[in-house]
Structure formats: C-alpha cells, structure tokens
Amino acid sequence: MAAARAGLGRIHPESSILFLCDMQEKLQDKDVYFPQIxxxxxRILIKVARLLGVPAVLTEQYPQGLGPTVPELGAQGLRPVSKTCFSMVPSLYIDTALSSSSSLSCSELNRMVALARMQQSGIFLSTSKVLILQLVKHTAHPQFKEIQKIIKEPAPDFGLLGFSPGETNPLVLNSRP
Structure with missing residues (x-):
C-alpha cells in the first residue's frame, strides 16, 4: 500500500495538459491579480509546456461578449476553444467532482473556496516551480538549463492565501487561550 501511495500526486509530461482558462480582455478588470496570473x-508555464512538449488547451468564455484572449498571454499558435459553460472541459472527460470544483475565481474568497473544493476532490495543489521541477525530474534533463533560466525569477504574489507573506493569516483562528 505504501508503494502505491509513493507515486500519488506525481505528474509526468506525457500524461499532463496545461489548461489556460478564460484570460480575456473583458475579464481582466474583474480580478485584481489578473496581470500577475x-x-x-x-512567462513560465506556456514556455515550459512548449519546451517539454506538454499540450496546452486555451478556453475563452463567450468570446463574442468577453473578447479574445489578452495578447500578453503569449498564446500564439494555440487555437482557443469557445465555451459558454462554466467548466473548462465537459464533465464527460473528467470526474464530476473535478468539474464542479472549477468555480469562478474573480475574488479571493471564490479562489480560496475553489482551491479547497479541488483539494477535497483529490486534487494535489502545488506551486508552478514544484510542478515544473517534477515534470523535468532531474538536472540531466535535456531542457533543464533552458527551464532553469525561466523559473529562476521569484513568482509574483497572487493573493491566493488572503494575506501577504509575513502577515498573520486572518482565516486561521487563534487557538491560544
């Protein structure tokens, strides 16, 4: 049983997909962290996916009304999939628990609830750097030097925790008497 669990949460380039969801012109004012995302x-995820041959799926929510994907994303060469449902992919392809976890993330509260629901559904949360290093696996990887250049800059703060580093987490109750 322990041996079976050892691989739990591991990712591999040959079985991975990068999902880029609804990064459109009229949605950029709805999320304070849109520029960082x-x-x-x-800057990182699309470049690494291309270097490792990881396929990417780009979606646009009702592009007639919300506009195209922002050019800053650098998703040239990816053909966007237009959609009107509030999930990235039809539940036909993924577990129902996963599809129901993808709630809107225009606010910190929605983002935190979505992350918690994904975790409850069995999703392993990670940082981009940990995810990328797990895909590369070893410094001997033929693309490691190029990827190392891409990931060496610190990631911007996305506000996913609801507080800045160094602050007390307002979501954790103080259990001291």
Whole structure:
C-alpha cells in the first residue's frame, strides 16, 4: 500500500495538459491579480509546456461578449476553444467532482473556496516551480538549463492565501487561550 501511495500526486509530461482558462480582455478588470496570473502563465508555464512538449488547451468564455484572449498571454499558435459553460472541459472527460470544483475565481474568497473544493476532490495543489521541477525530474534533463533560466525569477504574489507573506493569516483562528 505504501508503494502505491509513493507515486500519488506525481505528474509526468506525457500524461499532463496545461489548461489556460478564460484570460480575456473583458475579464481582466474583474480580478485584481489578473496581470500577475497572465504574467506567470506567459512567462513560465506556456514556455515550459512548449519546451517539454506538454499540450496546452486555451478556453475563452463567450468570446463574442468577453473578447479574445489578452495578447500578453503569449498564446500564439494555440487555437482557443469557445465555451459558454462554466467548466473548462465537459464533465464527460473528467470526474464530476473535478468539474464542479472549477468555480469562478474573480475574488479571493471564490479562489480560496475553489482551491479547497479541488483539494477535497483529490486534487494535489502545488506551486508552478514544484510542478515544473517534477515534470523535468532531474538536472540531466535535456531542457533543464533552458527551464532553469525561466523559473529562476521569484513568482509574483497572487493573493491566493488572503494575506501577504509575513502577515498573520486572518482565516486561521487563534487557538491560544
């Protein structure tokens, strides 16, 4: 049983997909962290996915009304999939628990609830750097030097925790008497 659990949460380039969800013109004013999210996706995740041959799926929520994907994303060459449902992919392809976890993340509260629901559904949360290093696996990887250049800059703060580093987490109750 322990041996079976050892691989739990591991990712591999040959069985991975990068999902880029609804990074569109009219949605950029709805999320205070939109520029950081686009920067992270464009600066790191798309570049690494291309280097490792990881396929990427780009969606646009009702592009007639919300506009196209922002050019800053750098998703040239990816053909966006237009959608009107509030999930990235039809539940036909993924577990129902996963599809129901993808709630809107325009606010910190929605983002935190979505992350908690994903975790409850069995999703392993990670940082982009840990995820990338897990995909590369070893410094001997033929793309490691190029990827190392891409990930060496610190990631911007996305506000996912609801507080800044160094602050007390307002979501954790003080259990001291």
């Amino acid at each position: 686009v920067s992270m996706a464009a």
